[in-house]
Amino acid sequence: MASFAHDDASVAVIIGSGAGGGTLANELTQKGVKVVLLEAGKRQSSATFVNDEWPSFSQLAWLDKRTTSGTWRVAKDFPNLPAWTCKTVGGTTTHWAGASLRIQDHEFKARTHYGDIAGASLMDWPIGLADLEPYYAKAEAKMGVTRTNDNAGLPGNNNFKVMYNGAKKVGYKKCSTGHMAINSHYRDGRSGCLQLGFCFQGCKSGAKWSTLYTEIPRAEATGKLDLRPESQVVTIETKGGKVTGVVYVDASGQQQRQKARLVAVAANSIETARLLLNSASNEFPDGLANSSGQVGRNYMRHLTASVYATFEQPVHMYRGTTMAGIVQDEVRLDPSRGFVGGYEMETISLGLPFMAAFLNPGAWGSEFTSFIDAYSNTAGMWIVGEDMPQQTNRVTLNHDVKDANGQPVPNVHYDDHPNDLAMREHAYKAGKAIYDAVGAKKVAFVPPYPSTHNLGTCRMSEDPKLGVVDKHGRAHDIPNLFISDGSQFTTGAGENPTLTIVTLAIRQSDYIADAMSKQLV
Amino acid sequence: MADLPLAEPTLTRSTLLRGTGALIGTIAAGSILATLAPSRVWALELTSLSQPDGETILSFAQVLYPHATLPTAVYAFVVRDLDKAAAKDPDLAAKVHAGCGSLDAAANGSFAKASPAAQLAAAKSIEGAPFFATVRGTCITALYDNPLAYAHFGYEGASWPRGGYLHHGFNDLTWLPNPPADASPTLGSL
Numbered sequence: 001m002a003s004f005a006h007d008d009a010s011v012a013v014i015i016g017s018g019a020g021g022g023t024l025a026n027e028l029t030q031k032g033v034k035v036v037l038l039e040a041g042k043r044q045s046s047a048t049f050v051n052d053e054w055p056s057f058s059q060l061a062w063l064d065k066r067t068t069s070g071t072w073r074v075a076k077d078f079p080n081l082p083a084w085t086c087k088t089v090g091g092t093t094t095h096w097a098g099a100s101l102r103i104q105d106h107e108f109k110a111r112t113h114y115g116d117i118a119g120a121s122l123m124d125w126p127i128g129l130a131d132l133e134p135y136y137a138k139a140e141a142k143m144g145v146t147r148t149n150d151n152a153g154l155p156g157n158n159n160f161k162v163m164y165n166g167a168k169k170v171g172y173k174k175c176s177t178g179h180m181a182i183n184s185h186y187r188d189g190r191s192g193c194l195q196l197g198f199c200f201q202g203c204k205s206g207a208k209w210s211t212l213y214t215e216i217p218r219a220e221a222t223g224k225l226d227l228r229p230e231s232q233v234v235t236i237e238t239k240g241g242k243v244t245g246v247v248y249v250d251a252s253g254q255q256q257r258q259k260a261r262l263v264a265v266a267a268n269s270i271e272t273a274r275l276l277l278n279s280a281s282n283e284f285p286d287g288l289a290n291s292s293g294q295v296g297r298n299y300m301r302h303l304t305a306s307v308y309a310t311f312e313q314p315v316h317m318y319r320g321t322t323m324a325g326i327v328q329d330e331v332r333l334d335p336s337r338g339f340v341g342g343y344e345m346e347t348i349s350l351g352l353p354f355m356a357a358f359l360n361p362g363a364w365g366s367e368f369t370s371f372i373d374a375y376s377n378t379a380g381m382w383i384v385g386e387d388m389p390q391q392t393n394r395v396t397l398n399h400d401v402k403d404a405n406g407q408p409v410p411n412v413h414y415d416d417h418p419n420d421l422a423m424r425e426h427a428y429k430a431g432k433a434i435y436d437a438v439g440a441k442k443v444a445f446v447p448p449y450p451s452t453h454n455l456g457t458c459r460m461s462e463d464p465k466l467g468v469v470d471k472h473g474r475a476h477d478i479p480n481l482f483i484s485d486g487s488q489f490t491t492g493a494g495e496n497p498t499l500t501i502v503t504l505a506i507r508q509s510d511y512i513a514d515a516m517s518k519q520l521v
Numbered sequence: 522m523a524d525l526p527l528a529e530p531t532l533t534r535s536t537l538l539r540g541t542g543a544l545i546g547t548i549a550a551g552s553i554l555a556t557l558a559p560s561r562v563w564a565l566e567l568t569s570l571s572q573p574d575g576e577t578i579l580s581f582a583q584v585l586y587p588h589a590t591l592p593t594a595v596y597a598f599v600v601r602d603l604d605k606a607a608a609k610d611p612d613l614a615a616k617v618h619a620g621c622g623s624l625d626a627a628a629n630g631s632f633a634k635a636s637p638a639a640q641l642a643a644a645k646s647i648e649g650a651p652f653f654a655t656v657r658g659t660c661i662t663a664l665y666d667n668p669l670a671y672a673h674f675g676y677e678g679a680s681w682p683r684g685g686y687l688h689h690g691f692n693d694l695t696w697l698p699n700p701p702a703d704a705s706p707t708l709g710s711l
């Protein structure tokens with residue numbers, strides 16, 4: 001591992017070490033680029049992860065104060081926790097469940113195919129599936145996605161058996177254990193899945209792909225990576241229209257300044273937008289890369305509803321891979337259902353502590369406890385659906401509330417769009433139908449909880465007036481500033497976003513290396 | 522994971538009385554939890570809550586989250602957590618004491634001794650109060666995140682110490698047919 005000087009202006013600074021930043025760091029260092037990787041959280045490992053939901057949450061989750069507004073239920077249930085993302089080396093790839101799905105071609109052209117939806121700020125991406133296919137292939141190979149390359153699918157667990165049998169009875173055709181970045185057998189120096197459960201708590205066997213123990217150690221091995229954990233960036237500095245470096249708070253609470261040839265921001269959608277806004281200066285009074293006024297806007301979080309059902313017989317849904325299987329029949333374009341966009345149904349399970357916390361936040365009484373009583377006979381699924389981008393769903397700075405570093409916290413405003421509500425209603429019914437088909441006793445419609453899929457706050461656009469970054473994730477306004485996480489997503493699509501974030505990072509690394517060699521950045 | 526509040530039954534009355542009160546009970550001999558606890562007799566010494574308030578909170582927790590066969594010892598975790606928090610926070614202690622008073626008033630006497638219907642009505646009558654939210658929130662973390670609750674509700678907790686569920690029932694469900702291999706491949710060698 002390298003150590004670069006704070007005044008070394010030849011380094012690339014990457015902010016955030018998750019799917020986007022961790023991947024970009026590895027790709028760039030493999031090409032010989034010197035990288036300083038700043039991560040706000042501490043470094044954990046498979047050895048330090050814990051199979052215990054609340055302690056793990058304390059260990060991995062981003063718990064810095066945030067505020068919320070809007071009519072979404074999260075603002076009432078979790079007013080200071082709008083998102084379930086991570087503050088740790090590896091970022092939210094420590095917590096993600098591993099579902100690795102390509103965005104469909106028509107989803108990249110949402111405005112064209114969905115039409116003009118009132119209240120929605122739909123726009124086509126400046127790239128399509130054809131542009132990303134070679135990079136999707138690289139990402140799948142790197143991550144060891146099941147049912148790609150030579151990687152067998154994972155064996156389904158009990159929760160999947162319930163989903164599969166119900167789905168078939170309902171008439172769904174596309175149900176399997178899916179495309180997962182979880183080793184089904186020993187591969188790439190990591191073990192096969194031990195069906196531990198606790199995918200959300202950091203994988204103790206290392207079977208699930210995370211930048212923590214794949215991309216980052218490989219980048220370190222090049223001798224070109226200077227990883228600095230517990231280093232939280234507070235501002236990005238500019239001069240003459242270009243980024244010159246960043247100011248961050250280190251583990252001891254001291255402010256440091258790191259010079260940079262270029263900066264790539266991959267801090268997850270809320271923090272990425274916050275950082276650009278918090279870097280406002282005389283030169284960029286509205287925040288960095290914000291001449292379009294789109295920084296922080298179009299915040300998307302997927303539908304994030306769940307359906308749980310209880311049965312006469314045991315299920316033990318918590319045993320084995322959390323996202324053990326998927327139904328993909330509803331992730332299609334079919335406005336006859338009463339909404340545009342589509343959704344995936346994926347098995348999910350929560351341990352008893354989180355089941356109690358998330359099943360129906362704020363609820364009490366015998367209806368609630370009847371579900372807890374049936375915990376071991378419960379099956380569950382999560383709905384991942386495309387929510388509409390809206391100009392008013394946005395991350396802003398809340399100057400009335402300051403974090404530990406004295407910086408304004410982000411406020412996340414969100415109102416459900418009528419299309420989101422219609423899709424969620426449809427998905428609840430579809431999930432219930434699956435479970436009713438195999439004899440469900442009771443079904444619970446679980447409201448959206450803090451989302452792990454946070455997207456769109458620095459959207460990609462062809463026209464610099466309509467978005468923040470170009471098709472390579474480069475800021476329209478600042479040639480040596482890049483966005484490298486899900487903030488880039490022009491629209492949300494119906495798929496779990498990580499594979500696409502990794503894919504975009506691989507593609508961006510080619511662009512950056514080329515631009516550097518041509519002295520363009 | 523929460524610690525057990527259960528003390529050995531050898532505690533003397535004079536030892537207990539060093540605190541502000543104590544809740545004592547027994548776990549039914551037939552309960553699977555009897556094998557997990559150090560003794561069937563459990564005792565919780567209070568350090569800040571009064572004895573009557575402790576009993577009120579215990580009853581309140583049972584009204585909020587009724588489980589027909591969950592031993593009272595598990596509900597005592599709620600009292601323990603609030604007692605601990607109140608010991609460090611005088612404002613909270615005052616809120617809990619006043620809240621217990623409001624429950625008694627709503628039940629026209631003693632909430633702990635009121636009928637189930639009167640207890641439910643009293644609980645509903647204070648639903649919007651901060652005290653209600655405090656106790657309710659404490660219930661969620663205290664009741665359902667401890668080894669007694671895990672055993673009672675059938676959650677097996679940490680799986681890493683025994684190598685995961687790969688050879689411990691991850692796919693042992695037999696009341697539905699197994700999916701075909703193309704949807705759910707059988708496991709080859711790891």
